Amino acid sequence: MKMKTRLENIYKDLINGSQINPPQELWEDISRELDVNDVWGNISRDLDTNLVVRLENYTLAVSVAAFFLSLFFLLRPANIEISNDPTLSQVEILSGNTEVEAKNPAIERSPIGVPVETREVDGLSDPVMNINSQSMELDDITLQREITNEGSNHSQVFVMNLERRGYSISRDLQLTTPFYGIEIANSExxxxxxxxxxxxxxxxxxxxxxxxxxxxxxxxxxxxxxxxxxxxxxxxxxxxxxxxxxxxxxxxxxxxxxxxxxxxxxxxxxxxxxxxxxxxxxxxxxxxxxxxxxxxxxxxxxxxxxxxxxxxxxxxxxxxxxxxxxxxxxxxxxxxxxxxxxxxxxxxxxxxxxxxxxxxxxxxxxxxxxxxxxxxxxxxxxxxxxxxxxxxxxxxxxx
Amino acid sequence: MLEEESILIKGCIRGDRKSQEAVYRKYANKLYAVCLSYSNDKASAQDILQEGFLKIFGKIKMFDQKGSFEGWIRRIIVNTAIDHLRREQRIHIYAGYDESEYLAENPNVYENLNLERILGFVRKLPEGARIILNLFAVEGYSHKEISEKLSISVGTSKSQFNRAKNLLQQMILESE
Known part of the structure; x- marks a missing residue:
């Protein structure tokens, strides 16, 4: 490395070793400039804060809306409540989007949704015909179900006979569901x-x-x-x-x-x-x-x-x-x-x-x-x- | 870093005017000498010092508090000085000079040099040569760093540096 000459060293020492007082008013000028900057800084900060608060509020509102929307779907009433008895899990409908068609339009309300005691009395399966039939007797309801599994299209037919509280109602219901397939529903x-x-x-x-x-x-x-x-x-x-x-x-x-x-x-x-x-x-x-x-x-x-x-x-x-x-x-x-x-x-x-x-x-x-x-x-x-x-x-x- | 300095820096980050004034009072005298070495006159040096301190207080949040605070603010002042001269289009660094050699020194003529005298000579140097003299001799930049900073070739930086020293020595000799 080239050595520094004497002139360089003298110059460096004089610059670094000296202190010269700048005019007193220089700090006042700087202070005034800082005050001006502060005014804009405060306005700018307030604008930024307002923007952040608005964004936070929007985000919070969207989050809360999404949360309640998800709760709405999660807590939506089930289509059919038959039983929580695990032995009857095969007759539970495991998917939404059930279409209900009342063949007797005189009946306004379906008993579906009323929790009742159930027991399975019959179960038939025909893997060759791909048809699964089940029959159940509920407390005062007779329920028959026939499920047809044709490729990806699955349909179920429920026939329900109701007798409750001194009067008799006969009713056929047809339910069509995008069921997952009998082999899945019946499988462990x-x-x-x-x-x-x-x-x-x-x-x-x-x-x-x-x-x-x-x-x-x-x-x-x-x-x-x-x-x-x-x-x-x-x-x-x-x-x-x-x-x-x-x-x-x-x-x-x-x-x-x-x-x-x-x-x-x-x-x-x-x-x-x-x-x-x-x-x-x-x-x-x-x-x-x-x-x-x-x-x-x-x-x-x-x-x-x-x-x-x-x-x-x-x-x-x-x-x-x-x-x-x-x-x-x-x-x-x-x-x-x-x-x-x-x-x-x-x-x-x-x-x-x-x-x-x-x-x-x-x-x-x-x-x-x-x-x-x-x-x-x-x-x-x-x-x-x-x-x-x-x-x-x-x-x-x-x- | 000294605890006192750290407290002052934190105060400046918060915009506390007393901390800012304390930092100014602590470093302004040293930095004013640096500003004078880059500028033609006192008014211009004061402008550089003022602009530099406004930059320092504006950017102090970015100081990582690991290195030397004085070194950091000095770099800002030097960069401000270069920007200031560049803005006024006073930096003309000619590549045409070929002063690859520095003339032999006569050490006896340096005996009576003081800051005021040498700054008087330095102010008479061409802007480009003066900046390169300051960056190399005082700030310790290499010619490669200077060439990158000023967008000139390494050779130009070296020849301008020798030119500055030769002119300075010539002025000192003539004044004796």
Whole structure:
């Protein structure tokens, strides 16, 4: 490398070693410019905040609408309620879209939907003709069913004779359903609850996330000048599980992304600074699921979920007035927590279910590692979230 | 990083005027000398310093707090100075000069040099040569880095640097 000449060294030393006072009014000019910038900054911030609030409201409204829409479909009354007796599962209709045609138009209401005690009295099967006939006697109803299976078209004919409360009604009903096929309906494979059955699926969620610490909590106080708000987070991942009994199953979920975030509005020197912290994890949930109810001829079911979760830190960032700063070094690499919730499942076909539900998750360990200025113990932080979960579950055929 | 400096930076991020003033008071004197070395006159140096500090306070959220804060604000001031001169279209760096050699020095003539005198000579240098002298000799950039920064060839950077030194030495000799 070429050595520096004496002139270069003298010049460098003189520039670096000297201090020259700029005119006093220069700071006043800078301060004035900063004030002008602040005015626009405040207006711009308010506009941004309004936009964010509007977007949050729209997103929340869409999420709530989607949630209630899914509940509407999930909780829709079953077409036929005959019995929950598992021995009669073969006569349950497992699909929606049933068309009912009353051959006697004088009868306005059908007794279908009235839960009655049933017992199976006869069952015939003719695999050559592909016709399956069954006859049942209900409490005061005689029900005959004939199912025809022709390729992909399946139809069922119910003949019902009713005698109730001192008067007699004879009625023929014809029901046509996109039934799955007699061989499936009569097969043990159709029973999704059998022990050892394996399922896989995808899961996602929109969640209301919080970074619970002293700063966040104090933001709720009316006496504090700063405020805190939740941020909408999201999760997406895959899961696999196994039925360990007719009502219980174990599943492992791997979420590629699961973020926790918090928005702050802090008051400094006459104006508010908006900042938000976002901590993103990939996450593994090990969940125990307990089916607590099954409705609508098993078309819908409800499960409670609970289990531990392990998060692996992907990134942590702080956005101050729109400029992003990386804070990954300030947060712990692992998060240990609990996840629980309730999910409702709707059977779309014998193997595929769609589900939606509500989950709570809470990080038990402190995720804040601290900085050179703020030690970890000064800002103990636990991530928490309430999420609307949704997904698809595919039940693999049992061997 | 010093805790005091870290607190000042956090204050500046929040837009706290007292923290901003403290940062200004701490570094303005040093940076004003840098501005004077790039500019033709004091008014222009003050413009650069003002514009530079507005940039510093506007971008301070982007400072990662790992490196030297002083180094970071100095780079902003230098870049502001170059932008300022470029905006005024005062940077004309001619590739035609072929001053590959630096004339032999006469160290005795440097004895009476002080900041005011040398800045007086530096201000008389052509803009391009002055910027290259400052970037190479004071800021420690290599000729390759200078060539990329100013969109010139490495050879032009070297020849302009030698030209600046030769002119400077000539002015110093003539003033003795």
């Amino acid at each position: 494979n159709h029973d999704l609850t059998s022990k050892g059955r394996v399922f896989i699926g995808i899961v996602g969620s929109l969640k209301n996330t919080w970074l619970v610490n002293d700063k966040t909590i104090s933001g709720f106080s009316a006496q504090e000048l700063h405020t805190t708000k939740a941020i909408l987070g999201r999760e997406f991942g895959l899961f696999a599980g196994i039925k360990i009994s007719s009502k219980q199953s174990l599943l492992a979920e791997y979420l590629f992304t699961s973020n926790y975030a918090q928005n702050y509005q802090e008051y400094f020197g006459g104006h508010y600074i908006t900042s938000s912290i976002n901590v993103d994890y990939s996450k593994l949930n090990l969940l125990f699921a307990l089916r607590v109810s099954r409705e609508g001829n098993w078309r819908t079911s409800t499960e409670l979920l609970l289990g531990p979760s392990l998060g692996i830190l992907k990134s942590a960032t702080e956005s101050i007035e729109g400029d992003e700063v990386t804070l990954t070094d300030n947060y712990e690499n692992f998060l240990f927590g609990l996840t629980g919730g309730i999910q409702k499942y709707l059977l779309l076909n014998p193997k595929l279910e769609v589900f939606g539900g509500i989950r709570l998750s809470y990080g038990i360990t402190n995720i804040y590692k601290g900085t050179g200025v703020i030690p970890a113990s000064f800002r103990i932080t636990h991530p928490a979230a309430i999420s609307f979960s949704f997904g698809l579950r595919y039940n693999l055929p049992k061997k």
